[in-house]
Amino acid sequence: MSRAPCPSPLLAVVAAALALAVAAPVPAAAQARFRRTPPIPDSFRELKLPEIESFPLPNGLTVAVTRRPGSPLLTLQIVIMAGESDSPPDMPYVASLTARMIGRGTKDLSSDEMERLIESIGGDFSATAFMDYTVLTLHVLAEQLDRALDVLRLMIVGPEFREMDLATARPNLFYDLKARERDPEAMGRRQLEHALFENHPYQTATQGKGRVSYITLRDVRAFFNKFYAPNNAVLVVSGDVDGPIVARKVGRLLGPWIRRDVVKTALPAPPANDKRRVCFVDFPGAEDAVIFVGNLVMAPRSPDYYPFLVLNQVLGGTMNSRLFMNLRETKGVAYTAFSEVAFYRTCGVFWAKARIMPEAIRAAIGEIIREFQAFPSERIEPAEIEEAKSFLIGQLPLRFETLEKYGDQLARVLALGLDASHWGRASDNLMQVNVDEVPGVARKYLAANPVVVIVGKKEWAGEALKDFGAVEMYDSGGVFQTTLRQGVEK
Amino acid sequence: MNKTTTTLLTAVLLLSAWPLAGQTRGPASAAWTFPVEEYRLRNGLRVILSADNSLPLVSVVLAYGAGSVREQPGQAGLAFLMENLMFQGSENVGPLQHVGYIQKTGGIVNAETTPDKSLYYQTLPSNQLALALWLESDRMGSLLLSTRDRERRQDELLEEYRSRLGLEPYLESYALFDTLLYPDFAYGHPLIGSRGNLKALTDADVKSFHAAYYVPNNAVLTIVGDIQVARTKELVARYFDSIPPGEGVIPPPPPQFRQEGEISRLMEDASLPSPGFHLGYRLSPLRPGDMYAMKILQYVLSRGKSSRLYTRIMKKDLTAYNFGAILEERRGVEALKIFALNSTDVMADRCQKAVLSEFDKLKGSLIPLEELERARHLFKTDYIRLLTTNMDRALFLADAAFADIRLDALPAELDKYLRVSPQNLIILANRLFVPANKVILNIRVR
Numbered sequence: 001m002s003r004a005p006c007p008s009p010l011l012a013v014v015a016a017a018l019a020l021a022v023a024a025p026v027p028a029a030a031q032a033r034f035r036r037t038p039p040i041p042d043s044f045r046e047l048k049l050p051e052i053e054s055f056p057l058p059n060g061l062t063v064a065v066t067r068r069p070g071s072p073l074l075t076l077q078i079v080i081m082a083g084e085s086d087s088p089p090d091m092p093y094v095a096s097l098t099a100r101m102i103g104r105g106t107k108d109l110s111s112d113e114m115e116r117l118i119e120s121i122g123g124d125f126s127a128t129a130f131m132d133y134t135v136l137t138l139h140v141l142a143e144q145l146d147r148a149l150d151v152l153r154l155m156i157v158g159p160e161f162r163e164m165d166l167a168t169a170r171p172n173l174f175y176d177l178k179a180r181e182r183d184p185e186a187m188g189r190r191q192l193e194h195a196l197f198e199n200h201p202y203q204t205a206t207q208g209k210g211r212v213s214y215i216t217l218r219d220v221r222a223f224f225n226k227f228y229a230p231n232n233a234v235l236v237v238s239g240d241v242d243g244p245i246v247a248r249k250v251g252r253l254l255g256p257w258i259r260r261d262v263v264k265t266a267l268p269a270p271p272a273n274d275k276r277r278v279c280f281v282d283f284p285g286a287e288d289a290v291i292f293v294g295n296l297v298m299a300p301r302s303p304d305y306y307p308f309l310v311l312n313q314v315l316g317g318t319m320n321s322r323l324f325m326n327l328r329e330t331k332g333v334a335y336t337a338f339s340e341v342a343f344y345r346t347c348g349v350f351w352a353k354a355r356i357m358p359e360a361i362r363a364a365i366g367e368i369i370r371e372f373q374a375f376p377s378e379r380i381e382p383a384e385i386e387e388a389k390s391f392l393i394g395q396l397p398l399r400f401e402t403l404e405k406y407g408d409q410l411a412r413v414l415a416l417g418l419d420a421s422h423w424g425r426a427s428d429n430l431m432q433v434n435v436d437e438v439p440g441v442a443r444k445y446l447a448a449n450p451v452v453v454i455v456g457k458k459e460w461a462g463e464a465l466k467d468f469g470a471v472e473m474y475d476s477g478g479v480f481q482t483t484l485r486q487g488v489e490k
Numbered sequence: 491m492n493k494t495t496t497t498l499l500t501a502v503l504l505l506s507a508w509p510l511a512g513q514t515r516g517p518a519s520a521a522w523t524f525p526v527e528e529y530r531l532r533n534g535l536r537v538i539l540s541a542d543n544s545l546p547l548v549s550v551v552l553a554y555g556a557g558s559v560r561e562q563p564g565q566a567g568l569a570f571l572m573e574n575l576m577f578q579g580s581e582n583v584g585p586l587q588h589v590g591y592i593q594k595t596g597g598i599v600n601a602e603t604t605p606d607k608s609l610y611y612q613t614l615p616s617n618q619l620a621l622a623l624w625l626e627s628d629r630m631g632s633l634l635l636s637t638r639d640r641e642r643r644q645d646e647l648l649e650e651y652r653s654r655l656g657l658e659p660y661l662e663s664y665a666l667f668d669t670l671l672y673p674d675f676a677y678g679h680p681l682i683g684s685r686g687n688l689k690a691l692t693d694a695d696v697k698s699f700h701a702a703y704y705v706p707n708n709a710v711l712t713i714v715g716d717i718q719v720a721r722t723k724e725l726v727a728r729y730f731d732s733i734p735p736g737e738g739v740i741p742p743p744p745p746q747f748r749q750e751g752e753i754s755r756l757m758e759d760a761s762l763p764s765p766g767f768h769l770g771y772r773l774s775p776l777r778p779g780d781m782y783a784m785k786i787l788q789y790v791l792s793r794g795k796s797s798r799l800y801t802r803i804m805k806k807d808l809t810a811y812n813f814g815a816i817l818e819e820r821r822g823v824e825a826l827k828i829f830a831l832n833s834t835d836v837m838a839d840r841c842q843k844a845v846l847s848e849f850d851k852l853k854g855s856l857i858p859l860e861e862l863e864r865a866r867h868l869f870k871t872d873y874i875r876l877l878t879t880n881m882d883r884a885l886f887l888a889d890a891a892f893a894d895i896r897l898d899a900l901p902a903e904l905d906k907y908l909r910v911s912p913q914n915l916i917i918l919a920n921r922l923f924v925p926a927n928k929v930i931l932n933i934r935v936r
Contacts, residue, residue, distance in 0.1 A: 032732065035582050035628060038591060039620035045546035045716065070523050070544075072874050112805065116796040120860075122867030141871055182657070287653075318593045319586070387594060394596025394615040397545045401879040 047397045049424050052410065055247035060231025060259045063250050065243040066410060068403060074142045074239035075403040076152060079411045080134040081234075082227035082264065084205035088219075092207040097166075097173055097215050098223045099127035099134050104165040106158045111165050114154070121147045125155075131205050132345040133415035139404065142239050146249065152235075153253045156228065161217050170215060177209035181476050184283050184455040185353065188292040191281050191478060192351055195451045196296050200270040202344065208478040230254065232262040234414050238403045269346040272296040274448040278465060279472045282458040282481075288335065289358050289456035293368045294351025297445045300343040300416055306429045307437040308341065308348070308445065313388035314438065315339045315375060316352055320387070323352055327367055333360035337368075345416045350445065358456060361464040365452055372450065376442040385435050393427050462487040522877075522901035526887065527719060533735040534707025537726055538887050538897065540714040542880060548715035549880035550622040551611040552630070553888040556703035559605045559676045559742040559821065567683020568691055568699055571643060573603045575696060576610060578639040581632035585639070588625050595621065603681055606742070606821035607892055613881050616716035620725050627729035630709070633700060637693055644688055651682050659762055660829075660933070667768040667827075667931045670753055674745045677823050705736025710891045715880035745823045747774055752925040756932045765838045766812075766831040768931040769845060773824040773922050781824065782906045783914045784922075788817040788826060789865035790857055790915070791848065793872075796864065798848050803830065809841035821892070835934060842930070852919040856912040866908050873904055 055063040087094040103118070103125050104111040118125050123140040136155070140148040180186040194206035235254070237246050272295050298304045316323035316339025327334035337354040352371070356364045400406045400423075413422045454461070458473065465471045466487030473481045482489050528538045558569045579585040592599040597614025612622050655661055665680040672678030682688070711730065713722055749772075773784060792799045792815035803810040812831040818824065828845060832838035877883050890900060 031581065031632075034728065035624070037582070039624050041595075041615075041621065042617040042619070042721075044615070044617050047546055068544075072523070073871070073878070112796065112801075115794070116864070119794045119796050119868055120864045122869075122871035124871070139871070141867070141874070144867075318590075320590050320594060391594060391596045394618075396596070397547045397615070398596070398598065398613065400545060401547070403878075 047400070047427055049400065052420050053243035054420075055243065055250075057230070057247070057251050057255070059255060059257055060229070061250070061254060061257065062234045063237065063247045064234055064410060064414065065237045065241060065246055066406060067241060067243070068238060068406070069240050071238075071240045071403060072142050073403055074140050074145055074148065074237070074241065075407045076138045076140070076148055077236040077238075077407045077411055078136040078152065078156060079234045079236060079415055080136070080228055081132075081232045081415060082223075083130045083133045083415075085131050085201045085267065086227060086264070087204050087223070089201065089204050091211060091215060091219055092204045093173060093177070093209075093212050094215055094219050094223045095129040095134060097169060097212070098220045098228075099129045099136065100169045100173060101161050101165060101220050101224075102127050102136055102159060103155050104169070105160050105162065106154050107160050109154065111162070117154075118151055121151065123148060123151065125151075130415075131202060133411070135408070135411050137404065137407070142241070145239075145241065145246070149249055149253045153256075157254065157257045159224070161220050161224070163217060166215075166217055166220065170212060174209055174212045177212065181209075184281075184286060184290045187281050187283065187476065187478070188290050188353070188453050188455045189351070191279050191453045191455070191474060192292045192294050192451055193349060194478065195277055195279055195453070196273055196294070196349060197270055201267055202270060202346075206478075210477065210479075225260075227262060227264075229260045229262050230257045231259045232264070234411075236407050236410050236414070238407045238410070267346050269299060270296055272445075272448050273451050276449050276469055277472070278452045278454070278468045278470070279474060280458065280461045280465065280484075281453065281455045281474045281478070282476055283455050284457065284476065286456045288355050289361050289454055289460060291354050291356060291361065291365055291368070291455075292351045292453040293365065293372070293450045294349060294453075295445070295448055295450045297341065297348040297350045299345065299347050300418060300422075304441045304444065305343075305348075306426075307433050307441045308350075309392055309430070310385060310388045310433045311375070311438050311441055311445075312339050312341045312350065313391055314380065314384050315371065317388065317391060323354070323368065323371060326371065327354055327356075327364060331363070331367060333357070333364045333367065337364075343416065358460045358464070361454060361456070361460060362467065365454075365468075369450065369452075372446045375446055376439045380435060380438055382435050385433070385438060389430050389433060392430050396423070396426055399423070522904070524714075524883065526897050526900070528891075528897055529723075531706065531727065531731050533731065533733055534705075535730050535733075536710045536891060537723075538710065538712040538891060539717065539719055539722055540712075540883060540887065541717050541719060542714065542883075543716045545880075546616045546716050547613055547880055548616040548619050548622070548713060548717055549611065549613040549884040550619070550626065551609055551710075551712040551714075551881070551884040551888050552626045553607050553609045553710045553712070553892065554704055555606065555708045555739060555892065556608045556699070557604050557606040557821075558679065558681050560699070560703055561676070561679070561683075563675050564687060565683075565691065565695055565699075566679045567647070567681070567688035568695055569608055570603045570681050570683065571640070571647060571688065571691055572696060572699055572704070573601050573608050573610075574643045574647065575635060575639060576601065576608075576629055576633065578636070578643070579634045580629040581634065583625060583628050588629065591621060591625060597622075605677065605681070607888075609885070609888060611881060611884065613715075613879075619713070619717065619722065620729075623725050623729040626711075627733060630704060630706065630730070631733040633704070635693065635696055635700065640691075640693060640696055644691065647682065648685060648688060651685075660766070660831075663757055663759075663762075663766075663768065663931065663933050664829075666755075666757055667770065667929070670755060670931060671770045671772055671825050671827070671929045672745070672820065672823055673747065673749075674743075674823075676743055677745050677820050702736060703739065705739070706730060706733050707735040708739040710888050712884040712888045712891075714884040714887070742821070747772065747823075749926050752928045752930070754930040754932070756934060758934050758936050760936055762933060762935050764811075764831050764833060765835050765935055766810075766829065766933045767838055767842050768827065768829050768929075768933075769842065770825050770827040770929050771849075771923050772927045772929065773826065774927060776824060776922075779906070780918060780922075781819075783910045783918045784824070784826070785817060786862070786865050786869060786907055786910045787852070787915050787918065788815065789869050790861060791815060791826075791852070792828070793865065793868050798851075799828070799845060802844050802848055803841050807840065807844050809837045809844060819893075838932070838934075842932075849919070849923050853916065853923060855916070857915055859912070862910075862912060862915075866910075869907055870904065873907070 053065045121144040197203035323337040327337035334354040339352045341350045471484040599612040810830040
């Protein structure tokens with residue numbers, strides 16, 4: 001029963017019908033009164049998440065267990081509290097490459113043998129370095145718990161990093177980064193964060209792929225030895241398991257993982273941008289332009305976090321939100337227009353994003369900035385706030401549908417230094433956001449000059465951006481080329 | 491003892507220290523832990539319910555037997571166009587409001603067309619179940635079809651197709667390969683149709699397609715998640731019972747294949763990044779139970795980095811830089827399809843020979859038990875993962891309903907795959923991997 005997916009119609013929201021015109025109904029049953037309006041929902045059932053049991057081991061490793069009764073699957077995740085921002089500033093992506101080198105063998109097992117071992121238990125292994133942390137995930141059948149823990153032991157306690165494996169992993173990473181350069185939205189976000197994280201270690205994660213080819217085994221070993229320590233890690237176990245029993249097994253198997261000093265200074269929050277700054281990323285062959293307008297906002301521990309989530313939703317969370325309705329439906333300058341927010345340990349990044357026709361670049365940027373500036377003073381209807389809260393609360397359970405998603409959320413909470421009850425209390429915290437708080441956070445976070453990034457053909461930059469002062473021009477790899485002033489190179 | 495021998499020995503010892511699965515602990519049916527209930531409304535709508543109250547979510551899938559196999563010559567792309575028009579509004583729901591209503595609840599919504607069916611699905615908070623049923627029933631019973639919407643969607647689909655070609659340069663080679671592998675028009679033409687066909691579709695095509703196939707007696711409604719069964723039945727009756735049935739829906743025509751020997755074609759395209767090839771075996775004649783063995787055989791061949799083909803062409807010979815394999819089922823026709831990309835023409839030829847020699851090995855010797863165990867374990871994990879979320883289960887149940895699998899037999903299905911033996915596999919390989927089923931499309935850059 002395989003699926004042959006087709007492009008989603010939702011991806012083609014550009015096609016929204018603006019008018020019904022003269023439409024002929026397909027013959028149907030006689031119209032009944034209850035069909036005329038949407039039904040009233042039943043009473044709301046709150047999301048209840050299982051408790052997290054925590055077991056500290058003598059070597060400093062913490063085992064966090066979340067029980068999902070009845071699950072025939074099991075997810076084991078080692079969360080290392082070091083990520084891409086911990087790569088040396090002159091050697092970006094060492095964190096990613098180190099993660100990719102895990103699971104490629106031990107002193108006694110080659111990379112191939114390790115792969116066979118993982119697949120012999122029906123397992124899937126993946127390793128991903130995020131900005132602040134790295135997650136190594138092993139997904140197996142619940143009946144394979146003991147063997148899965150043993151596989152993790154082999155990977156983490158005695159890995160062997162070999163030149164021949166690096167020779168495969170390094171170009172794979174290079175090509176994955178290169179593939180991202182074919183996605184204008186990925187390029188736009190990278191450039192936005194590159195500008196916002198200037199002079200901050202987070203900027204390391206926004207560099208181009210150029211230095212990847214120079215990463216050596218020595219760099220990988222150094223990163224591993226510096227950060228992959230039990231006292232800098234948490235093992236998250238999600239599935240139908242008994243916490244104390246799992247903790248005992250982990251203690252026995254991962255006990256030999258030796259504690260060592262991990263020197264890691266707490267990063268400061270990068271300051272929000274307040275300069276007029278416009279960056280243009282050349283994307284040869286582009287048919288549409290993609291624009292990002294964004295700035296830094298609060299860290300997820302801030303009391304402004306929940307009101308800001310509601311603000312983002314009102315402004316650009318869905319097709320019913322202000323940006324979409326204004327830029328697309330009213331002004332007709334964008335195919336799509338949304339806003340998003342991403343959170344790291346020390347800050348958040350907020351942006352509006354629109355896909356537009358090249359001739360509408362200037363108008364669309366102006367309209368987004370006007371929306372930002374007007375938001376604090378424009379009247380926000382209580383219904384708008386309630387609708388946004390309803391969306392955010394309704395969406396919460398979707399984050400926990402699978403063991404992987406559950407484990408990912410837990411890993412994130414732990415790595416970002418959030419309270420373990422973060423998700424359990426999210427619904428209540430959202431409910432408490434009121435109509436007066438939202439303009440307050442808007443004044444605080446939307447007032448400063450945002451960074452503007454445009455991704456498109458470089459020929460579009462001159463005319464469209466001549467009123468924007470200095471425009472920094474970058475190539476598709478994110479490398480700075482020149483500065484335009486009043487639309488011309490000076 | 492040299493280092494390689496030591497390493498191999500260690501690996502063997504490590505493996506043998508663990509119980510060999512096959513010897514899988516507990517019956518596989520233990521993976522099936524949720525109840526399923528089905529019934530039909532008077533208008534023929536088949537309804538499948540499965541309660542799981544672990545999260546306050548519900549998934550609703552409405553699947554129609556309205557896939558591309560229903561299209562007539564000259565209508566290619568009609569099913570896919572219809573899928574898109576289903577979002578353009580109905581008597582009480584405005585254009586794209588279906589999406590808007592679901593999004594307001596925090597839910598997600600999408601649709602998909604396959605050769606045998608079109609599926610419309612959403613997951614949303616469980617207290618909003620009635621909303622999903624209201625929306626789906628409204629477009630089943632009173633879809634609005636305007637010339638303007640149709641023409642606009644036709645243009646947009648062609649534009650999307652053009653964009654996809656930019657991102658997926660081998661898309662046209664896939665379409666060509668399918669027409670060779672499935673020479674029947676009904677089964678072999680691409681879902682999106684051809685540029686000319688799609689543009690030529692008319693209001694009459696769309697309306698007659700909707701009237702014939704978007705009817706309750708050609709649909710399966712599957713609801714999985716946080717539901718109270720009695721209340722759900724009330725809601726289903728409220729929204730769907732009064733929709734009249736369509737005329738009898740006849741099954742699609744059975745496929746007719748006649749192939750004397752191997753088919754090999756060449757496709758030349760100077761715009762492609764590198765050479766490669768499609769290689770496939772149509773699985774014909776397929777006997778009851780063959781697909782259980784065939785899926786395990788596919789796992790031996792191509793699932794995972796220690797599978798036979800991956801090991802041979804990606805790790806040992808290094809003749810391919812990209813490779814994929816799929817066991818495809820198009821309701822009545824099945825095929826094992828392989829696609830490889832190579833750096834040069836010479837590498838492409840070598841790679842193809844290597845792939846064919848791996849097929850020969852399957853026919854010539856029994857698969858070792860340890861290797862079979864690896865395939866079974868991976869298959870079991872993947873199978874269970876297909877049942878993880880409410881939406882996964884709803885789609886699985888809808889697929890099973892269309893494949894005429896009895897739902898009460900589903901808990902025993904997984905065991906049938908896991909019981910496959912090396913003898914089953916060698917017999918199957920010799921029967922199906924024959925020249926009369928083999929199709930090759932070589933791709934060259936010129």
